[in-house]
Amino acid sequence: MAETATRSKPASGGAGKTRRNGTRSSGKRVQTGANNVFSGESPDTLRDYFRQMTLIRRFEERAAQGYTQAKIGGYCHLNLGEEATVVGLMSALRRSDYLFTNYREHGYALAKGIEPGRVMAELYGRTSGTSKGWGGSMHMFDVDSGLLGGYGIVGGQIPLATGAALAIDYRGGDQVVMCQLGDGTTNIGAFHESLNIAALWNLPVIFVVVNNQLGMGTTVEKSSAESELYKRAVAYRMHGERVDGNDVTAVNEAASRLVEHARATGEPALLETVSHRLKGHSVVDPSKYRSQESVDAARAADPVATFRARLIDSGVLDEDGAAEIERQAQADADAAVAFADDSPHPDVSTLFDYTYATPVANDSRRLPADPVF
Amino acid sequence: MAVITYRQALHDTLREEMLADEDVFLIGEEIGVFEGSYKITAGLLDEFGEKRVRDTPIAEEGFIGAAVGAAMQGLRPVAELMTINFSLIALDQIVNHAAKIYGMFGGQCSVPMVMRTPGGGGQQLGATHSQNIELYYAFVPGLKVVAPSTPADAKALLRASIADNDPVLFLENLALYNTKGEVPETVEPAEIGKAAVSRPGNDITIIGYSRMATVAHQVADKLEDEEGISAEVVDLRSLRPLDRETLVESVRKTNCAVIAEDDWLTYGIGAEIAASISDGAFDSLDAPVRRVAAAEVPLPYAKPLERAALPSAESLTTAVHETLEAVGRRR
Numbered sequence A: 001m002a003e004t005a006t007r008s009k010p011a012s013g014g015a016g017k018t019r020r021n022g023t024r025s026s027g028k029r030v031q032t033g034a035n036n037v038f039s040g041e042s043p044d045t046l047r048d049y050f051r052q053m054t055l056i057r058r059f060e061e062r063a064a065q066g067y068t069q070a071k072i073g074g075y076c077h078l079n080l081g082e083e084a085t086v087v088g089l090m091s092a093l094r095r096s097d098y099l100f101t102n103y104r105e106h107g108y109a110l111a112k113g114i115e116p117g118r119v120m121a122e123l124y125g126r127t128s129g130t131s132k133g134w135g136g137s138m139h140m141f142d143v144d145s146g147l148l149g150g151y152g153i154v155g156g157q158i159p160l161a162t163g164a165a166l167a168i169d170y171r172g173g174d175q176v177v178m179c180q181l182g183d184g185t186t187n188i189g190a191f192h193e194s195l196n197i198a199a200l201w202n203l204p205v206i207f208v209v210v211n212n213q214l215g216m217g218t219t220v221e222k223s224s225a226e227s228e229l230y231k232r233a234v235a236y237r238m239h240g241e242r243v244d245g246n247d248v249t250a251v252n253e254a255a256s257r258l259v260e261h262a263r264a265t266g267e268p269a270l271l272e273t274v275s276h277r278l279k280g281h282s283v284v285d286p287s288k289y290r291s292q293e294s295v296d297a298a299r300a301a302d303p304v305a306t307f308r309a310r311l312i313d314s315g316v317l318d319e320d321g322a323a324e325i326e327r328q329a330q331a332d333a334d335a336a337v338a339f340a341d342d343s344p345h346p347d348v349s350t351l352f353d354y355t356y357a358t359p360v361a362n363d364s365r366r367l368p369a370d371p372v373f
Numbered sequence B: 001m002a003v004i005t006y007r008q009a010l011h012d013t014l015r016e017e018m019l020a021d022e023d024v025f026l027i028g029e030e031i032g033v034f035e036g037s038y039k040i041t042a043g044l045l046d047e048f049g050e051k052r053v054r055d056t057p058i059a060e061e062g063f064i065g066a067a068v069g070a071a072m073q074g075l076r077p078v079a080e081l082m083t084i085n086f087s088l089i090a091l092d093q094i095v096n097h098a099a100k101i102y103g104m105f106g107g108q109c110s111v112p113m114v115m116r117t118p119g120g121g122g123q124q125l126g127a128t129h130s131q132n133i134e135l136y137y138a139f140v141p142g143l144k145v146v147a148p149s150t151p152a153d154a155k156a157l158l159r160a161s162i163a164d165n166d167p168v169l170f171l172e173n174l175a176l177y178n179t180k181g182e183v184p185e186t187v188e189p190a191e192i193g194k195a196a197v198s199r200p201g202n203d204i205t206i207i208g209y210s211r212m213a214t215v216a217h218q219v220a221d222k223l224e225d226e227e228g229i230s231a232e233v234v235d236l237r238s239l240r241p242l243d244r245e246t247l248v249e250s251v252r253k254t255n256c257a258v259i260a261e262d263d264w265l266t267y268g269i270g271a272e273i274a275a276s277i278s279d280g281a282f283d284s285l286d287a288p289v290r291r292v293a294a295a296e297v298p299l300p301y302a303k304p305l306e307r308a309a310l311p312s313a314e315s316l317t318t319a320v321h322e323t324l325e326a327v328g329r330r331r
Helices: A043-068 A083-090 A106-111 A116-123 A157-171 A183-187 A189-200 A229-236 A248-265 A292-300 A303-313 A319-342 B006-020 B044-048 B060-072 B084-098 B134-138 B151-163 B211-227 B244-254 B269-284 B303-309 B313-326
Strands: A098-101 A147-150 A177-182 A205-211 A239-244 A269-274 B002-005 B024-028 B053-055 B076-080 B114-119 B144-146 B168-173 B180-183 B196-199 B204-208 B231-235 B238-240 B257-264 B290-294
Touching (some): A043 A319, A083 A269, A083 A303, A116 A319, A157 A205, A157 B060, A177 A183, A183 A229, A205 A229, A229 A239, A239 A248, A248 A269, A303 A319, B002 B006, B006 B024, B006 B044, B060 B076, B134 B144, B196 B211, B196 B244, B204 B244, B211 B313
Parallel strands (some): A098 A177, B024 B053, B076 B114, B144 B168, B257 B290
């Protein structure tokens, strides 16, 4: 199912620094799709994927609810329908690897290892949130788990991720950077500038285009002259490939292979995952622009439901086991909401605490009605 | 004391900071093999190698953003933007990212980077290559903006900027690179956010920064020599934060002020200074605060037009004379 778009194809593992134009043999292929064949993942791993995907589903449902209850403000973009992509990608990273995402990042924060309560508390704008209530839905950050930011400006995270990879290269570390972005973002200049720089300087960064086929309400075909987005890598002599984003094992296989290749060689790559958005662009978007066909396709491909069925068909889980995971996920999401709701709001006295990291003379600390002198 | 150019002061400081700290590296267009458009980085590629003097593609958003990302990892990139005009291409990374990352994530990650860039007109470079748009950055909380006018200040402020854990826009000026000044053997880092009374006086306060601070000194010296007028010069040095106390204190003493700025008048840096004087020295003012600023046109190429549009010693002198006349201290 995976398609590839360059002459040089990363093999799994890797033998030292290989220049990107070298011809190497293909990595292992993984059978994915309709036939429920798993390729080597242990039952525990598969169950854990299901657990994480279900947690994201339940968490996002509670986030939507919190938004309609006005507990959550601002914009709120959900990962509903992208759970397989999120979990497949995050399972390919070490905790010490770095992740940069766009604004649709709650699921990534959970799957990178941040406690659900802290993620929900950020949505609630509380001090116990990932960004102490300063960021909100679009701007989560956690040094310990390697989430180096969700970013609200389309494309803004791409040069930053490239720079983080530059720092790894500068210091000789073995971390890899993953930079998540949406399909619409492949048309912004920062994407092209950064892919060029990453390829030129051989930086260990995996750019992941999460193609949910809609940039807000604009289809990929309407916004991208080359609608097979993974082929954009060719222009930078970078490896690119596309994978079924509804298939968690396929996503994980591709992402793990590219991440480990980058770790071994420093070579960047572009991975495109294709999935669907189950809901609107954000919580408040009723998606009136969307055809019934598109909605039906998204529902039919629901990655959580299809993965659940595969696990049961293949004997990895039984109905009771699946129900128990779902019960626990609901309990975890509910506990996250309770934690958030019980957490304190930031005190107004902290308003000027984070303008500058190095204190500076004459830094303004006036409130709107205060006189200048 | 050694007398060196502003360019040499910048070059020497970059070199010294790179020798002192492995985490300091340079990144920008044409800074290595070409040695910098204005030769600030001459010789540094040979001395430090490609890892620490990194030539970039023509991709301001890409390389400034990469510098921000590297700074988030604790490196100390000093990026060179060939001129401030080209910084507009990187505006998203400077304003929406470098300036926001520390606050937006609740103080978890600082961005210790410097963006060096020259502004300034007067070189017949036309409308797009002659702008003074430091205001765009001075407007933004989260950024620090410094604008040294002398070689000694260039050194002291660049040292401070590199040591600082926040993103600093370090404003240079095309007309200052060849100017000379005394620089002590050892220069301590300056305190960002502090203006300097660089020339004490009693009759009038002239407030400037970057090139216009040097013009203010020329004018003040001439007024003293030829007319016995004692002008005090306040060199802002830092545009964000703005040291209102120092400039207001000067105006409380002299009771009148002229602001000298290379940028456009309307909404410009001088407007903020004038408002600050109104806030802090209203009762001391004997005349309206006067601003000498660039004519509000896209700067033309032709020399007579360009000359007419830009502030100069002559235009500043006129404004000082008229202000002193208004307060009755000059015939």
